[in-house]
Amino acid sequence: MDLSTKVADQSLKARATRVAAIAAAYADEVDKAGRFPAEAIDALKSERLMGIQIPVDCGGEGRSTSEIAELCTIIAQACAASAMIFAMHQIKVSSLVSHGVDAGWHRTFMQKICNEQLLLGSATTEGGIGGNLRNSICAIEVDGDRCRLEKDATVISYGKHADAILITSRSHKDAPPTDQVMTAFLKDQYTLEQTHVWDTLGMRGTCSDGFLFKGEAPAEQILPKPFAEIAAQSMLASSHLLWSALWYGIAVDAFTKAQTFVRAAARKAPGTTPPGLVQLAEMSSQLQVIRSNIKAGLGNYEQALSDPDRLSSMGFAVAMNNVKIASSEMILPVIHQALRICGIMGYKNGTPFSLGRHLRDAHSAELMISNDRILGNTSTMLLVHKQETGLLG
Amino acid sequence: MNETIRTLLAKLGGLPVAVDTITDSADLYAVGLSSFASVQLMLGLEETFDMEFPDHLLNRKSFASISAIETTVQSILEDRKVA
Numbered sequence: 001m002d003l004s005t006k007v008a009d010q011s012l013k014a015r016a017t018r019v020a021a022i023a024a025a026y027a028d029e030v031d032k033a034g035r036f037p038a039e040a041i042d043a044l045k046s047e048r049l050m051g052i053q054i055p056v057d058c059g060g061e062g063r064s065t066s067e068i069a070e071l072c073t074i075i076a077q078a079c080a081a082s083a084m085i086f087a088m089h090q091i092k093v094s095s096l097v098s099h100g101v102d103a104g105w106h107r108t109f110m111q112k113i114c115n116e117q118l119l120l121g122s123a124t125t126e127g128g129i130g131g132n133l134r135n136s137i138c139a140i141e142v143d144g145d146r147c148r149l150e151k152d153a154t155v156i157s158y159g160k161h162a163d164a165i166l167i168t169s170r171s172h173k174d175a176p177p178t179d180q181v182m183t184a185f186l187k188d189q190y191t192l193e194q195t196h197v198w199d200t201l202g203m204r205g206t207c208s209d210g211f212l213f214k215g216e217a218p219a220e221q222i223l224p225k226p227f228a229e230i231a232a233q234s235m236l237a238s239s240h241l242l243w244s245a246l247w248y249g250i251a252v253d254a255f256t257k258a259q260t261f262v263r264a265a266a267r268k269a270p271g272t273t274p275p276g277l278v279q280l281a282e283m284s285s286q287l288q289v290i291r292s293n294i295k296a297g298l299g300n301y302e303q304a305l306s307d308p309d310r311l312s313s314m315g316f317a318v319a320m321n322n323v324k325i326a327s328s329e330m331i332l333p334v335i336h337q338a339l340r341i342c343g344i345m346g347y348k349n350g351t352p353f354s355l356g357r358h359l360r361d362a363h364s365a366e367l368m369i370s371n372d373r374i375l376g377n378t379s380t381m382l383l384v385h386k387q388e389t390g391l392l393g
Numbered sequence: 394m395n396e397t398i399r400t401l402l403a404k405l406g407g408l409p410v411a412v413d414t415i416t417d418s419a420d421l422y423a424v425g426l427s428s429f430a431s432v433q434l435m436l437g438l439e440e441t442f443d444m445e446f447p448d449h450l451l452n453r454k455s456f457a458s459i460s461a462i463e464t465t466v467q468s469i470l471e472d473r474k475v476a
Contacts, residue, residue: 178422309449310452380432383435
């Protein structure tokens with residue numbers, strides 16, 4: 001007889017799977033109402049997943065980007081908006097981990113994130129910059145040991161629900177638009193006045209409304225590295241990789257629905273080939289390409305982490321941009337094909353095969369950081385960077 | 394070489410300030426060098442010095458300041474002499 005008390009599995013995968021079960025239960029409601037997935041985010045906090053990337057000596061678990069990406073994939077199969085919030089939070093954490101471990105205030109902040117399971121929001125765009133996060137109009141004002149910032153942020157990811165916001169600005173009032181810094185503000189150090197409503201086709205639960213941000217805090221909360229370095233060395237890679245991982249999750253869930261649909265048809269009519277079976281094989285091949293692309297990107301990133309020169313090289317930026325472009329474009333045909341296979345059962349809301357949310361959420365992939373903008377940046381670099389011509393490098 | 398780099402920077406850098414006000418060690422990105430302009434500058438340097446930047450030198454550090462560019466270009470030209 002087993003007398004031991006049953007202890008819940010504490011592996012990362014088990015913790016994420018429990019979060020996904022809760023996220024799945026509310027996903028349609030969150031999507032329909034365009035409301036914040038509070039239940040899923042509470043579950044992330046109670047499974048203590050918010051600080052897992054933070055180094056052990058700052059109170060975290062020191063988990064790798066690949067492990068975080070895997071969690072994004074698991075959660076996205078249940079609710080892409082919840083996975084996107086988790087991914088965006090982890091992208092902010094990666095900026096702190098990569099650029100704040102030597103700064104006293106930021107070390108304490110990371111401990112606080114772990115202890116209190118804080119959700120970090122992000123404010124990188126503002127009115128007038130045309131979506132280019134590497135430009136700012138607003139400037140942080142440093143007065144002695146205090147800093148102040150006012151920003152017309154057209155989008156703040158889950159702004160109202162964040163416990164702290166990492167926000168970009170020019171480094172001082174006379175700085176050019178590209179000379180930026182990033183500052184962490186805690187919830188009680190800023191006010192938000194809503195200016196735009198996030199009423200979108202997909203990713204509705206991320207609630208990325210627009211706000212007029214006004215903050216004041218100790219100046220030591222400004223990250224001690226130029227934002228250009230933070231963007232190149234942690235944000236570019238982690239956002240392309242984690243987002244790709246969650247888009248893969250959306251596509252994989254659509255595929256799973258189509259496969260279940262075809263299998264049910266096959267069971268009903270044994271001995272015949274059900275419609276859609278061959279298409280399933282094609283989708284499987286496409287999913288494998290997407291998955292391999294993301295896994296290769298994660299491997300490339302983790303190798304580059306120990307080599308700052310490689311991390312800031314053009315070759316690396318081109319590779320990460322290409323991961324984003326390919327995964328964001330390749331998921332759409334997979335979901336579309338799943339819809340064709342499930343037919344009216346996929347087209348209707350509220351069936352076990354409904355795919356409307358997947359289709360709408362996945363369309364954000366090409367638009368969140370516009371693929372045209374990324375292709376433009378890559379093409380500039382290709383004026384000097386040479387394409388990899390071998391398989392082994 | 395320093396003068397040539399400064400001339401190219403003035404022509405291609407798209408900087409909001411005059412190049413002669415920038416010290417050799419000043420961070421070019423902080424004074425406003427965009428990534429697009431840095432590529433234009435690289436092309437200008439390749440043309441002027443009749444060389445090509447190898448991929449491992451195409452990073453932010455190689456173009457962070459006028460003296461960094463000078464070091465980068467010199468190392469490529471010297472490698473070519475040895476080769």
